[in-house]
Amino acid sequence: MIPISTVRLGPEVEALVVEVLRSGSIAQGPKVAELEAGFATLCGTPHAVAVNNGTTALVAAFEAIGLGPGDEIVTSPFTFVATVNAALEVGATVRFADIRDEDFCLDPDTLADQLTDATQAVVPVHLYGQCAPLEEIAVAAASVGAAVVEDAAQAHGATLDGRPAGSWGTATFSFYATKNIATGEGGMVTTHDDDVADRLRLLRNQGMRQRYVYEVAGHNWRMTDLQAAIALPQLRTYADTVAARRRNAAALTDGLAGVPGLVTPRELPGRGHVWHQYTVRVTDEAALDRDALADALTASGVGSGVYYPRLIGDYDSYRDHPRVAAADTPVARRCARQVLSLPVHQHLTPSDLDRIVTAVRSALHA
Numbered sequence: 001m002i003p004i005s006t007v008r009l010g011p012e013v014e015a016l017v018v019e020v021l022r023s024g025s026i027a028q029g030p031k032v033a034e035l036e037a038g039f040a041t042l043c044g045t046p047h048a049v050a051v052n053n054g055t056t057a058l059v060a061a062f063e064a065i066g067l068g069p070g071d072e073i074v075t076s077p078f079t080f081v082a083t084v085n086a087a088l089e090v091g092a093t094v095r096f097a098d099i100r101d102e103d104f105c106l107d108p109d110t111l112a113d114q115l116t117d118a119t120q121a122v123v124p125v126h127l128y129g130q131c132a133p134l135e136e137i138a139v140a141a142a143s144v145g146a147a148v149v150e151d152a153a154q155a156h157g158a159t160l161d162g163r164p165a166g167s168w169g170t171a172t173f174s175f176y177a178t179k180n181i182a183t184g185e186g187g188m189v190t191t192h193d194d195d196v197a198d199r200l201r202l203l204r205n206q207g208m209r210q211r212y213v214y215e216v217a218g219h220n221w222r223m224t225d226l227q228a229a230i231a232l233p234q235l236r237t238y239a240d241t242v243a244a245r246r247r248n249a250a251a252l253t254d255g256l257a258g259v260p261g262l263v264t265p266r267e268l269p270g271r272g273h274v275w276h277q278y279t280v281r282v283t284d285e286a287a288l289d290r291d292a293l294a295d296a297l298t299a300s301g302v303g304s305g306v307y308y309p310r311l312i313g314d315y316d317s318y319r320d321h322p323r324v325a326a327a328d329t330p331v332a333r334r335c336a337r338q339v340l341s342l343p344v345h346q347h348l349t350p351s352d353l354d355r356i357v358t359a360v361r362s363a364l365h366a
């Protein structure tokens, strides 16, 4: 089976983890600080604050910018549930705007309808590793005085007009086991804002700057040096990881050209895609529907994934939630029915790529 994602950590990671283990200092320490510095460089931001996972990163970013009960955010309904859960956790209300099917990200033209006097943040999700149209989103957010919080959990190192994801406002990243940089669990918040960074560091550590001096009511959101030791070698070689993913995406797009009913993903002009996922759309013109294609691929030993099968607002737990507003988002609805992600990770071989292309083409009789 060619898996949709795979974790293969090399001898550099092993050596660094062992170094931390033997140091006897395994909680947050110098390795976390080193990871923060390296990650800030990747994002072109003065601050990067490590936390224990990507969902915490969102909660932390929201709390640090002062989001709370009575405030609203606008985000994509076509995302991993953490985006919404984090806003609910700080007491905010969630509204959804629609997406575009060219990049699967928030459509700035549909944002205006969802902005209200209570909107405190617009939360674009850089789905599959490509930046949302941040310039237009930032203009729309600014029109009501709202902040931009990028959910960049899938987009480490992605760019828009040469500017990195994470540098457009306050932004959050995940190092979950399937992400482009993976530590099992882990997260990061980046920001240009000195006050937000200071609040993040306080909130992360029980409100303490000095031991047992509690300046605010805080949390324990700390990352450990063990996780940072897993991330550091991956960060050092990350350019190679992205280059391999780009090559694989190009090979898939080449091999899958001209299949009726299959729409391959595009890197839009000005955007540097980091190919967290390679996601095709299976339209009504295809020989099989999306789920049947996924089954056929499984039968030929090719893994695939549906990210995500339903819109957040379509689950009972959110449809009936008093702080989740109903919204009509037809493009997102269609995408949830059509998307299928194929393996694109850096460990694929040329023969894996051939097998993926052949399996898709033969399943769709192309």
Ligand SMILES: *Cc1c(COP(=O)(O)O)cnc(C)c1O
Binding pocket: 053, 054, 055, 056, 079, 080, 082, 083, 125, 151, 153, 154, 173, 174, 175, 176, 185, 186, 187
């Ligand atoms: C993975 C992910 C998160 C949450 O990250 P965790 O580290 O799993 O908590 C949030 N948003 C998106 C879009 C994600 O893909």
